[in-house]
Amino acid sequence: MKYHPNEIETKWQKYWAQNQTFAASNNAEKPKYYVLDMFPYPSGAGLHVGHPLGYIASDIYARFKRHQGFNVLHPMGYDSFGLPAEQYAIQTGQHPEKTTRENIARYREQLDKIGFSFDWQREVRTSNPDYYKHTQWIFIQLFESYYCYDAQKALPIAELISVFEKSGNSSINSACDDDVRSFTAAEWNAFSDAEKQKILLQYRLTYLAETEVNWCPALGTVLANDEIVNGVSERGGHPVIRKKMTQWSMRISAYAERLLQGLDEIDWTESLKEAQRNWIGKSVGAMVKFQIPNSEFHIDVFTTRPDTIFGVTFMTLAPEHELVEQITTAEQKGAVEAYIEKTAKRSERERMADVKTISGVFTGAYAMHPFTQELIPVWIGDYVLAGYGTGAVMAVPAGDERDYAFANFFKGSLGMPEIKNIFNQDISQAAFADKSGFELINSGFLNGLDYKTGTQKIIEELEKIGAGKAKVNYRLRDAVFSRQRYWGEPFPVYYVNGLPQMIAPEHLPVVLPEVEKYLPTEDGQPPLGNASEWAWSTAQNKVVSNDQINHETVFPLELNTMPGWAGSSWYWMRYMDAHNTTEFASADALKYWENVDLYIGGSEHATGHLLYSRFWNKFLKDRGFAPTEEPFKKLINQGMILGMSAFVYRSEDSKKLYSKGLIADQNVHPIHVDLSVINDITNELDIEAFKNHPLYSDYKNAEFILENGKYIVGREVEKMSKSKYNVVNPDDICTEYGADTLRLYEMFLGPLEQAKPWNTAGITGVFGFLKKLWRLYFDDNGWVVTSDEPTAEMYKSLHKTIKKVTEDIDNFSFNTSVSQFMICVNELSQQKCHHRAILEPLAVLVSPYAPHIAEELWQQLGHEGSVSQVAFPECEAKYLVESEKEYPVSFNGKMRFTLKLPLDLTPAQIEEIVMADERTQQQLQGRTPNKVIIVPGKIINLVG
Numbered sequence: 001m002k003y004h005p006n007e008i009e010t011k012w013q014k015y016w017a018q019n020q021t022f023a024a025s026n027n028a029e030k031p032k033y034y035v036l037d038m039f040p041y042p043s044g045a046g047l048h049v050g051h052p053l054g055y056i057a058s059d060i061y062a063r064f065k066r067h068q069g070f071n072v073l074h075p076m077g078y079d080s081f082g083l084p085a086e087q088y089a090i091q092t093g094q095h096p097e098k099t100t101r102e103n104i105a106r107y108r109e110q111l112d113k114i115g116f117s118f119d120w121q122r123e124v125r126t127s128n129p130d131y132y133k134h135t136q137w138i139f140i141q142l143f144e145s146y147y148c149y150d151a152q153k154a155l156p157i158a159e160l161i162s163v164f165e166k167s168g169n170s171s172i173n174s175a176c177d178d179d180v181r182s183f184t185a186a187e188w189n190a191f192s193d194a195e196k197q198k199i200l201l202q203y204r205l206t207y208l209a210e211t212e213v214n215w216c217p218a219l220g221t222v223l224a225n226d227e228i229v230n231g232v233s234e235r236g237g238h239p240v241i242r243k244k245m246t247q248w249s250m251r252i253s254a255y256a257e258r259l260l261q262g263l264d265e266i267d268w269t270e271s272l273k274e275a276q277r278n279w280i281g282k283s284v285g286a287m288v289k290f291q292i293p294n295s296e297f298h299i300d301v302f303t304t305r306p307d308t309i310f311g312v313t314f315m316t317l318a319p320e321h322e323l324v325e326q327i328t329t330a331e332q333k334g335a336v337e338a339y340i341e342k343t344a345k346r347s348e349r350e351r352m353a354d355v356k357t358i359s360g361v362f363t364g365a366y367a368m369h370p371f372t373q374e375l376i377p378v379w380i381g382d383y384v385l386a387g388y389g390t391g392a393v394m395a396v397p398a399g400d401e402r403d404y405a406f407a408n409f410f411k412g413s414l415g416m417p418e419i420k421n422i423f424n425q426d427i428s429q430a431a432f433a434d435k436s437g438f439e440l441i442n443s444g445f446l447n448g449l450d451y452k453t454g455t456q457k458i459i460e461e462l463e464k465i466g467a468g469k470a471k472v473n474y475r476l477r478d479a480v481f482s483r484q485r486y487w488g489e490p491f492p493v494y495y496v497n498g499l500p501q502m503i504a505p506e507h508l509p510v511v512l513p514e515v516e517k518y519l520p521t522e523d524g525q526p527p528l529g530n531a532s533e534w535a536w537s538t539a540q541n542k543v544v545s546n547d548q549i550n551h552e553t554v555f556p557l558e559l560n561t562m563p564g565w566a567g568s569s570w571y572w573m574r575y576m577d578a579h580n581t582t583e584f585a586s587a588d589a590l591k592y593w594e595n596v597d598l599y600i601g602g603s604e605h606a607t608g609h610l611l612y613s614r615f616w617n618k619f620l621k622d623r624g625f626a627p628t629e630e631p632f633k634k635l636i637n638q639g640m641i642l643g644m645s646a647f648v649y650r651s652e653d654s655k656k657l658y659s660k661g662l663i664a665d666q667n668v669h670p671i672h673v674d675l676s677v678i679n680d681i682t683n684e685l686d687i688e689a690f691k692n693h694p695l696y697s698d699y700k701n702a703e704f705i706l707e708n709g710k711y712i713v714g715r716e717v718e719k720m721s722k723s724k725y726n727v728v729n730p731d732d733i734c735t736e737y738g739a740d741t742l743r744l745y746e747m748f749l750g751p752l753e754q755a756k757p758w759n760t761a762g763i764t765g766v767f768g769f770l771k772k773l774w775r776l777y778f779d780d781n782g783w784v785v786t787s788d789e790p791t792a793e794m795y796k797s798l799h800k801t802i803k804k805v806t807e808d809i810d811n812f813s814f815n816t817s818v819s820q821f822m823i824c825v826n827e828l829s830q831q832k833c834h835h836r837a838i839l840e841p842l843a844v845l846v847s848p849y850a851p852h853i854a855e856e857l858w859q860q861l862g863h864e865g866s867v868s869q870v871a872f873p874e875c876e877a878k879y880l881v882e883s884e885k886e887y888p889v890s891f892n893g894k895m896r897f898t899l900k901l902p903l904d905l906t907p908a909q910i911e912e913i914v915m916a917d918e919r920t921q922q923q924l925q926g927r928t929p930n931k932v933i934i935v936p937g938k939i940i941n942l943v944g
Contacts, residue, residue: 113739143204252476
């Protein structure tokens with residue numbers, strides 16, 4: 001009876017679906033374990049073999065925990081709002097909901113073929129109104145909250161209003177805008193309702209403000225930093241500029257310290273934690289005020305080195321700094337405006353990374369040194385970012401590489417004085433190390449102090465003259481939360497006299513309206529500006545036609561939508577109670593599941609998604625809606641499966657294509673080739689298939705320069721992507737070899753966290769292993785399992801495998817488990833093992849990795865129900881106790897043969913047996929050794 005994977009896998013996938021085998025209960029007596037994969041976006045391209053890597057790993061672990069007696073929650077859903085679907089809608093006119101639904105159906109089909117143990121009853125989609133109803137509700141809670149530093153938590157905004165009514169805001173220690181004015185209780189109570197609303201917006205955790213954003217004119221939307229690559233949009237490669245817009249923002253900066261401290265409580269890799277620490281960017285220093293002479297303006301600068309204040313040579317503002325327009329002189333206005341326009345086309349990432357092309361323009365203005373009253377020229381430069389610190393730096397070229405490069409570049413230019421030597425050393429490009437060992441010389445009251453003492457002294461003096469104070473600063477900026485897109489969560493917001501009002505939670509969801517087109521309107525409004533029914537009636541509490549807007553009972557709705565990270569910042573809690581219609585999850589469900597025990601996903605989410613998720617979870621915990629501070633206890637980043645790209649090499653004039661071995665002396669250009677037109681094992685190009693492929697019609701008449709009568713393509717390991725034509729479809733692997741082979745092979749490729757190349761040729765070895773496993777239970781005539789008592793060697797093979805696999809799964813070392821399975825099956829095959837006592841536990845042992853074949857074998861062994869619920873085999877140490885040892889027998893230190901002997905022999909008995917062995921006599925040739933060295937259980941060495 002042969003192994004037919006397709007029949008077996010179809011049978012068991014149907015069984016799992018019909019019996020809801022992997023459905024988790026919310027009130028089980030078993031201990032809980034929550035395994036989660038990072039939310040996938042369902043793209044139209046479907047899955048390639050790189051995508052399931054993390055899913056297979058999480059599935060192995062989820063199945064293992066079920067075998068150990070846990071109630072396992074292992075759900076799957078879709079992060080289904082997003083820019084790609086909207087761009088496709090713009091190109092084709094198809095509604096994003098339709099393409100998203102079709103893409104999800106394709107994903108689901110592919111995922112099911114691989115045999116994942118997902119609880120599909122809990123599937124969620126962020127684009128479904130019954131899901132984003134709760135995203136809108138969370139947004140309202142953020143709007144109705146502020147962050148109190150004294151309590152170190154978010155509190156209801158109503159409590160803040162109560163304080164304002166009784167004592168004003170002088171005693172408030174909370175996260176708020178920098179320019180909040182002071183007021184008394186009497187002043188607050190006398191304010192109009194509109195004035196109160198504007199003040200409260202300066203405290204709310206989600207608020208409207210004019211913000212610097214990444215604007216992509218071609219896409220008509222704001223982009224997050226991680227949606228920009230090399231200054232252009234990741235989607236489409238369009239230019240991105242910096243622009244000020246009124247946007248919704250999230251006050252994530254209020255949680256900076258808690259986000260930092262919380263990293264010590266979770267089991268994440270150190271590299272991942274370090275990425276978040278760097279992104280949060282805690283700095284301890286001072287805020288210093290530099291007054292602009294004869295004006296109301298001053299420049300605030302945060303510095304971590306206040307001890308260097310006497311070395312300030314010039315000041316640099318970010319081109320977007322709000323003071324630039326006010327302080328620039330008439331003479332410099334043209335140059336400054338031209339520079340601002342130029343730098344608006346560079347992304348923040350480019351500006352942060354680029355030291356070589358540093359540039360700037362003098363504003364014509366000067367600031368006063370707080371101690372010396374010396375005039376300091378004020379420049380703008382793109383190496384300073386508006387979103388970091390205060391958007392201004394006090395430049396000390398002797399102590400900062402970028403300041404030095406800037407000053408050196410503009411040496412002698414208008415307003416650029418000589419660089420000050422504050423460290424009593426030569427100023428050179430190489431002199432930018434920690435200056436803690438230097439004394440401050442010729443620096444006024446700091447003269448002779450080291451930098452630590454100098455820092456304390458300078459802050460004291462700044463506070464005395466009202467020009468500064470000690471300050472802890474964070475690089476983490478508030479997160480822009482608006483997108484000028486159609487395909488996203490609508491805000492539950494309408495506007496009365498330009499001020500935002502929240503729609504009452506009982507009237508949610510506010511459902512995305514139909515629009516005629518998905519582009520911005522002709523006057524530049526977001527796509528929702530095309531909706532004819534997008535107004536809110538406070539009388540009817542529903543969306544009505546725009547022509548009913550009267551600003552009395554019917555008001556305009558928000559035209560922006562939420563960003564992609566809105567729905568993915570809380571989705572793990574929805575899985576806990578996915579069908580709850582009244583709340584995002586019940587208190588009982590939240591209390592039972594608490595948070596995610598194991599989270600697996602890509603390292604590209606190290607800062608964005610994971611920071612936002614932790615922020616929302618902490619906020620919901622503060623307000624009593626979530627049970628824990630942290631959403632994900634343990635997190636593992638799976639590595640990337642790389643594709644093996646193929647290339648042909650065209651000549652300069654495109655008339656000749658050279659085989660790989662003939663390109664050394666030619667001026668050729670490599671062209672990616674679709675894998676369908678090559679032999680993946682021999683690397684030979686199918687020339688006719690290539691000529692007839694629609695991608696390569698330009699080469700139909702090209703001359704192919706062959707080597708040994710063949711055209712051999714070049715190969716290179718790269719990221720797997722459609723653009724490189726190196727994508728391998730998992731469906732094809734499942735069809736030819738079976739899903740169990742795919743699962744085992746992906747794990748066998750190498751350590752989970754490392755990148756590794758895909759090589760389809762190697763999959764046959766894993767397929768052969770499964771056929772060999774099958775033959776332990778079946779031969780050509782059928783079932784061969786017996787009830788005979790196994791030998792000691794058979795027990796040993798099984799139990800060392802149980803020990804190894806259990807340890808490997810606990811350590812997420814899945815590749816070495818697959819190797820051990822192969823060793824075990826080889827040994828059992830050599831031992832001619834067909835014994836039930838060995839093969840029953842072996843089927844369970846293999847089940848997490850190759851569940852379909854394990855289910856079939858378990859059923860053939862006479863059991864009912866799924867193998868997934870059977871207890872995992874335990875290693876019994878007695879079977880691993882060695883009774884014999886295979887000794888290496890050496891002569892003068894050189895091993896000549898091995899000899900298997902019982903371990904309970906004495907050295908004298910071992911020597912007697914060795915000396916009597918024919919091979920020993922052949923080596924000695926009648927001589928008597930001077931010495932026989934025997935270490936029981938280790939070595940035998942005959943000397944002389």
